[in-house]
Amino acid sequence: MKLTEDDLYRRSSQYKHWCFTPSKLALLRQKTNIQASERVKANVARQRAQRAKNLDTTSASDSERANTPGVENGADGASGNGGAVGDKEVDCLTVAEEMRLVDKFCETALELGNFIKVPAEVTATTIQYLRRFYLYNSPMTYEGQNIARATMFIACKTEGWHIPSSDYAAKFANVTQEQVLAPEHLIIQALRFNLEVRHPFRGLKGAHVELGEMVKGTYVPLEWDKRTGTQIQSEILKLPKRAGGAPMNLSESDFRKRLEYDYGVASNILKTSAQLTDTYFHYTPSQIMLAAHLLADEPLTLFLLATKVPPPSPIYSKTVDTIRACAAKLSSHRSYTDSSTSLEDKEARDKKEKAEVLAIIKKLRQCRDPDKMDLVKLNEAHKRDAVHDGELDERKAKRRRLDRENAQKEADEFWGPELPKNGAK
């Protein structure tokens, strides 16, 4: 019974639960959007009806009004007769708008990672969590800022970069520990408890080291490859700089510099464009890594590929196609084209995008799900001894307290009471 690297990847939760074809992904987002819109509409309608009822007896409380979307500028409905409150239909976000928002959240997360100085893996995991989270949840339901903060805290833990929640919350202004911790359970649920994200970063290092061996001439070819290490070395040193360029003959140390440069470019692409697009859903980390390397140095990447898969086989051409498609996706993102566009173009584009996103955010304010506004309160309501509707169920609370005391007493009887500390009697 043998397992190849591919089989190993097939056993990961990323492959099992988080790989989609583009059409399936679009369908999923559509479904999420429709469900979220329906819920928002239903909840808003319910709340308006409630307020209309309250208006008949007393005036609506301020807090309720603050929690209701569409009140800020739609106050005319509230002040008028109660029957006219629910007349204005909520204008929900479209799928494309949601996508823009999620991308915006991801970019913010990237900045957030730089701001609190977490390793690149943590930021990348955060972004992937966010993308996965918003696959099944809409920004209309859960607001991005809180979720991004909490997600990054989870990512810190899963990537082994531990930080106490109080320290973490202290890094932001006006953020309490509860706000960071409140959405945790929700996020973990939405991630279906699949906390592993396979990144291409370590793979890039592996490929880089392997290329270094080839340049040195100590590379051991695969069984089907009849070339020797030195043959591969002489071939790799002759590789042209650009695709279709004239063959060059670099020295070993010069080629090493080229490798370092390629590594830097590829790693930068992996940290930005790979995160800000849907590549993780459509390609395996290895393919993403090779695509990034392809953008950095095409002849070298194809040479590497040809040492891994025999070029005449159909698998080779298919792999190259896949990697090229992935590279096209990576290079389509503006973080990749930034370097080639002029400064004015860039500024104009950024300005336009900012305006668009602001418009969407403004629209989002009108269609937030009123039930999911206060995540801290929601989280507390889930907990034991929760305060339901402003009062604790007294009998229940008393029973629990007695239970707890009894359990403590039993434990004391069995194990003996706690020892006094430091001579205290």
Add this chain to the structure above:
Amino acid sequence: MSKVARAPGASKRLAEDGGASPLSNSLHHLSLQQSPSKASKATPAFADSSSDICPVCKSSRYLNPNMKFLVNPECYHKMCESCVDRIFSHGPAPCPIAGCKRTLRKAKFRSQTFEDLKVEREVDIRRRVAKLFDKQESDFETLIDYNNYLEQVEEINWNLILGIDVEKTEQRLRKWEEARKADLNPNAIRRVTEPDTSQLSDTSHVILKKGATQRKVLMSSSASNLNPLGGGDDAERDTGFVFRGLKKRKAPEPEKPFDPFDGWSIEPQYYSFQGDYNHNWFTAMKNDPQHYAGGYDMREYYSRALCDAFGGMGIFIEDEMTARDTQGFDDAGLGTQSVATVAAGGRDVDMADIF
């Protein structure tokens, strides 16, 4: 002799007790006649089954209310605890009862379980035999074979109890025990017998000079004794007893070395692992005692990085996901149905209240 030995004891008891019941007396006679061969052994104990006088030191319970009588399964002669202490404290000594020459050890003395020492002895014998002959019905091919076996075992029991052919039976029992041990633990017995076989063949060489064929048989048997499993010569080995229809005991299979991966192994198809890679990234780490002292192996990192680099290179998500969908094989929400509904926009899952 036994009668002589008993008679004074009996008369004495009669005098002391003020006369025993005639019934017990006659019973006693009866038991004597039943087993004349070992009457001498049983006599003292039986002579005063209800007696309170130690046959060795003649002290009575009247003087020492805490007196305890002990017997040794070697000869079943009863004596008091202080006598045992006195006579056998310094090692094995002959039985102090007149006419009994057996050597007894203190460790073997015990208080008797049954009033009747004959019963005590029979139970001991049966226990010993049952330990050796512990076959079950499932060990035999047919029920009749099993019944025959039981019959044979019972015969051995009675032979020992009644003292018929004791020497021969004991010898066969010893052989049977050895064969049984060899069966259960072939390695242990081989260690013991290996030097023995050479000795045996030396002596037998002298004895069996007459026939070359006989010698050959012996040589072959000793050679087969040396074979590692030791089970090849079951047919020719003398086990003392032969039971018809006894299934051959199958030795349990030797345990295989533990394999944590249950037979699975990782065989990379896109790279050949070279063991060591020289890159300036690793030089610092390789020479850092903090890394290698803790047992960190750089090879783990190399293989993981390479596996990451090419793991999934040949997986085409589009094709495989389409195939998965058409097969209807989607385990995405299998174990987490409720979570899936939450993800799809339903109510949040409530954690169970443990108190």
